[in-house]
Every structure is written in C-alpha cells, then in structure tokens.
Amino acid sequence: MNTILVALRRDLLLAARRRSEVVTALFFFVVVVSLFPLGIGPEPAMLRRVGPGVLWVAALLATLLGLPRLFASDHADGTLEQMALSPRPFALLVAGKIAAHWLLCGLPLVLLAPLLGLQFDLTAPELQVLMLALLLGTPVLSLIGAIGAALTLGVRGGGTLLALLVLPLYVPTLIFGAGAVEATSAGLGSTAQLSILGALLAVAVFFAPWATTAALRIAIE
Amino acid sequence: MMKMDKQPASPASWMRYASPATFYPVAGRLQPWFAALAAVLTAVGLWIGFFVAPTDATQGEGYRIIFVHVPASWMSMFIYCVMAFWAAIGLAFNTRLSSMMASALAPTGAMFALLSLVTGSLWGKPMWGTWWVWDARLTSELILFFLYLGFLALQAAIEDPKRADRAGAVLALVGVVNVPIIYFSVKWWNTLHQGASVSMTKSPSMAQTMLWGMLLMALAFWMYAIAVALSRLRNIILERERHADWVRQVLE
Numbered sequence: 001m002n003t004i005l006v007a008l009r010r011d012l013l014l015a016a017r018r019r020s021e022v023v024t025a026l027f028f029f030v031v032v033v034s035l036f037p038l039g040i041g042p043e044p045a046m047l048r049r050v051g052p053g054v055l056w057v058a059a060l061l062a063t064l065l066g067l068p069r070l071f072a073s074d075h076a077d078g079t080l081e082q083m084a085l086s087p088r089p090f091a092l093l094v095a096g097k098i099a100a101h102w103l104l105c106g107l108p109l110v111l112l113a114p115l116l117g118l119q120f121d122l123t124a125p126e127l128q129v130l131m132l133a134l135l136l137g138t139p140v141l142s143l144i145g146a147i148g149a150a151l152t153l154g155v156r157g158g159g160t161l162l163a164l165l166v167l168p169l170y171v172p173t174l175i176f177g178a179g180a181v182e183a184t185s186a187g188l189g190s191t192a193q194l195s196i197l198g199a200l201l202a203v204a205v206f207f208a209p210w211a212t213t214a215a216l217r218i219a220i221e
Numbered sequence: 222m223m224k225m226d227k228q229p230a231s232p233a234s235w236m237r238y239a240s241p242a243t244f245y246p247v248a249g250r251l252q253p254w255f256a257a258l259a260a261v262l263t264a265v266g267l268w269i270g271f272f273v274a275p276t277d278a279t280q281g282e283g284y285r286i287i288f289v290h291v292p293a294s295w296m297s298m299f300i301y302c303v304m305a306f307w308a309a310i311g312l313a314f315n316t317r318l319s320s321m322m323a324s325a326l327a328p329t330g331a332m333f334a335l336l337s338l339v340t341g342s343l344w345g346k347p348m349w350g351t352w353w354v355w356d357a358r359l360t361s362e363l364i365l366f367f368l369y370l371g372f373l374a375l376q377a378a379i380e381d382p383k384r385a386d387r388a389g390a391v392l393a394l395v396g397v398v399n400v401p402i403i404y405f406s407v408k409w410w411n412t413l414h415q416g417a418s419v420s421m422t423k424s425p426s427m428a429q430t431m432l433w434g435m436l437l438m439a440l441a442f443w444m445y446a447i448a449v450a451l452s453r454l455r456n457i458i459l460e461r462e463r464h465a466d467w468v469r470q471v472l473e
Binding site for chain 2: 167175176219
C-alpha cells in the first residue's frame with residue numbers, strides 16, 4: 001500500500017508543477033461536449049436523448065488524451081527502468097501511477113460532468129446516475145488505457161496506435177455507462193448497469209496493473 | 222528476463238518441431254495437402270449450399286449467403302482464440318515459432334472478420350432492407366475486426382521482432398479476455414438479430430442439407446486458414462532467420 005502511495009504522490013507532485021497538461025484535457029472534454037449541440041441542433045428532446053452518450057464518448061477521448069504521457073517522460077529519463085529494478089514491487093508502483101492518472105484525468109471529468117449534463121437538459125436523478133457511472137467507469141478507462149500506453153511506449157506513431165488499441169476495449173464501459181443514464185431516463189432504474197460497471201472495475205483493478213507491468217517490462221528490456 | 226536453461230537435455234521428439242529450421246520443410250510438405258482439401262471442400266460445400274439445399278421458406282434464395290457468412294464469423298472468432306493461444310505459448314516459453322504462428326494467423330482472422338461483415342451486410346440488404354444494422358452480432362464482429370487491426374498495427378509499428386511478438390502477445394491476451402465481455406455487452410445493448418442458427422442444446426431448426434453445407438464450408442475455411450497460415454509462416458521464418466546458414470542453403 002505504501003508503495004502505491006509513493007508512486008501516486010510523486011506523479012501528483014509532478015502534475016502539480018505542470019498544471020497546464022491536466023487542464024488541457026479538461027478543456028478538451030468541455031469543448032468536445034459543447035460542439036455536439038452545434039452539430040446536431042438545439043432541440044432539448046434530442047439533446048436529452050444523446051446527452052449521456054456524448055458525455056461518455058467525450059470522457060473516453062479525454063482519458064485517451066492523457067495516456068501517452070503516463071509512462072513516456074519516465075521512460076525518456078530512465079526513471080521507469082529504475083522503478084523496474086527497485087526492490088519495491090513494480091506492479092504496485094505502476095498501480096500508483098495509474099491511480100494518479102485517474103485522479104488527474106478521470107476524477108475531474110466526474111466532477112465536471114453534471115455541469116455539462118445541464119447543457120443537455122438532463123434531470124437531477126439522471127445527473128446523479130451519470131456521476132456515479134463515471135465514478136465507476138473512468139477508473140476502468142485509466143486501467144485499460146495504461147495497458148495500451150505501456151504497449152505503445154516509444155513506438156513510432158504511438159498516440160494514434162494507442163487509440164486504435166484501446167478504444168475497442170472501451171466498448172463495454174461505454175455501453176453500460178451510457179446505458180445506466182438512459183435506463184434512469186426510461187424509469188427502469190440503473191442498478192443492473194452500475195453493478196456491471198462495478199464488476200468491470202473489479203476485474204480491471206485485478207488484471208490491468210499486472211498486464212501493464214508485463215507490457216512495460218517488454219518495452220524497456 | 223526469461224530463463225533460457227529451462228529446456229531439458231533431450232527434448233521429446235515432437236518438441237523438435239518448435240525449431241523454425243525443422244518446421245520450415247514440414248510446413249512446406251503439409252501446406253499443399255491443406256490447400257487441396259480446402260479447394261475440394263469449398264467446391265462440395267458451395268455445391269450443396271447453392272444447388273442441393275432447399276430454398277428457405279421465409280428468406281427465399283437470399284439466405285444462401287449464410288454458407289459463407291456463418292463459417293466466416295465462426296472462423297474469425299476461433300482464429301482469434303488460436304492466435305492468443307500461440308501468442309501466450311510464445312510469451313510463456315519464449316518459443317519463436319509460436320509467436321510467428323500468431324503473427325501468421327492474424328491477417329487470415331482479420332480477413333474472415335471482414336468477410337463476415339461484408340456478407341452480413343449483403344444479407345441484411347434484402348432481409349432487413351438496409352446495408353447496416355447496429356445489431357449485436359454485427360457490432361461485436363466489427364469490434365473483433367478492430368481488435369485484429371490493432372494487433373496487426375502494433376506488430377507493424379514495432380521494429381524489433383522480439384518486442385513486436387511479445388507486445389502482440391500481451392495485446393492478444395488482453396483481447397481474448399475482453400472478447401466475451403464485449404460480446405455480451407453488445408448483445409445486451411441490442412438484440413435485433415435472429416436467434417443463433419445452430420444451437421448445441423436445441424435440435425437444429427434448419428434442414429439437414431443446409432447444416433451439412435454449412436459444416437462443410439466451415440471445414441473448408443478451416444483448411445484454407447491452415448494452408449494460408451502455414452505458407453505465411455514459411456515466409457516469416459525465412460524473413461526472420463535470413464542470417465542463418467540453413468536459410469541460405471534452402472534459398473540456393
């Protein structure tokens with residue numbers, strides 16, 4: 001646990017000294033979401049219908065934006081190799097870095113989403129479910145994305161490749177995340193979708209740091 | 222990181238074939254047989270499918286596309302599992318040939334996924350009245366196709382073949398864990414497709430000849446996949462081992 005906190009604290013500290021990167025991803029989220037009403041028209045009924053999906057897709061893309069940086073700078077200055085060689089378990093250090101990525105890229109999206117949901121005329125219960133779904137779903141996005149980031153570390157055209165690798169794997173999270181909000185608007189209750197998101201999170205927490213570590217060892221070998 | 226001293230002093234005789242140099246001529250001898258079988262089975266399967274099988278009561282003649290469509294989707298899913306299996310073996314035991322096998326299978330699997338998408342949309346036009354329906358199985362097939370593309374793109378982007386093999390293996394394993402999750406989530410998301418055509422539990426709801434045609438075509442595609450994978454494997458072996466003496470002798 002201590003090992004995770006060490007890595008987490010270090011990445012948060014580094015991010016605090018380069019705030020613009022975090023803020024850029026957030027603005028990207030806001031801009032993408034705000035573009036949709038301009039593209040499809042301002043009818044409230046239509047916006048209410050597409051709102052959850054748009055917010056989720058934008059969250060997917062915003063998470064993707066921060067992923068290439070997750071390991072790149074540590075790889076460039078050799079820190080990553082030192083982490084792999086250190087007596088502390090590498091997988092836990094990696095888990096700490098992923099947690100930091102979520103705190104920097106995922107959590108702000110969760111907090112910002114209700115505000116943007118208002119633009120799409122979502123009601124208060126829908127906004128609550130949206131936040132809860134994002135709270136469960138965005139860590140899954142960070143965890144799966146970390147595997148992709150590790151696989152494409154130092155590869156030509158890594159950023160585009162990362163999107164190609166990771167986006168198909170985001171499909172279940174997207175379906176259940178947006179589905180939870182849609183079920184609420186249909187008056188069906190969202191327990192089923194939220195439970196499945198929780199299950200996805202549990203599986204991802206268990207497997208993803210391990211797979212990321214394997215991919216990182218391949219990359220720095 | 223991998224331990225190289227794990228191999229026993231006298232490996233079992235079948236493990237000999239894990240060496241690319243030994244397997245290259247074996248693959249060369251097997252390949253024409255599988256190719257011939259594929260050709261014969263395709264001819265018989267298509268003949269049954271197009272001329273012997275009765276016209277479907279509800280779907281007319283258009284249904285005959287399933288003789289290509291269903292086996293192609295079966296193969297696209299099956300090949301992904303086989304690919305992940307060989308990739309995992311390559312990752313675990315550091316056997317070069319297994320990783321080469323995984324790379325050799327990927328383009329064939331992607332081709333079958335694409336074939337199943339194209340035939341599915343050709344079938345959808347007369348049956349559903351539209352080229353594309355966001356139906357559960359078409360959508361998960363599309364995502365499977367994306368997973369194949371990701372695997373191919375990752376391997377193509379990494380120059381060092383050893384790293385490409387192992388990174389591809391991790392991706393294939395992550396993919397294979399995700400394929401059922403994606404399948405069921407997409408199925409939950411939308412179920413417009415008709416129920417499964419061939420079911421293990423219920424008695425099949427189709428004529429016996431239709432089933433035979435489909436099984437023969439599946440077998441034909443299987444043989445085709447093996448034949449193509451073997452010849453692609455031979456090319457990969459030659460490319461990767463081009464500095465070895467035996468390759469120089471083979472090519473002379």
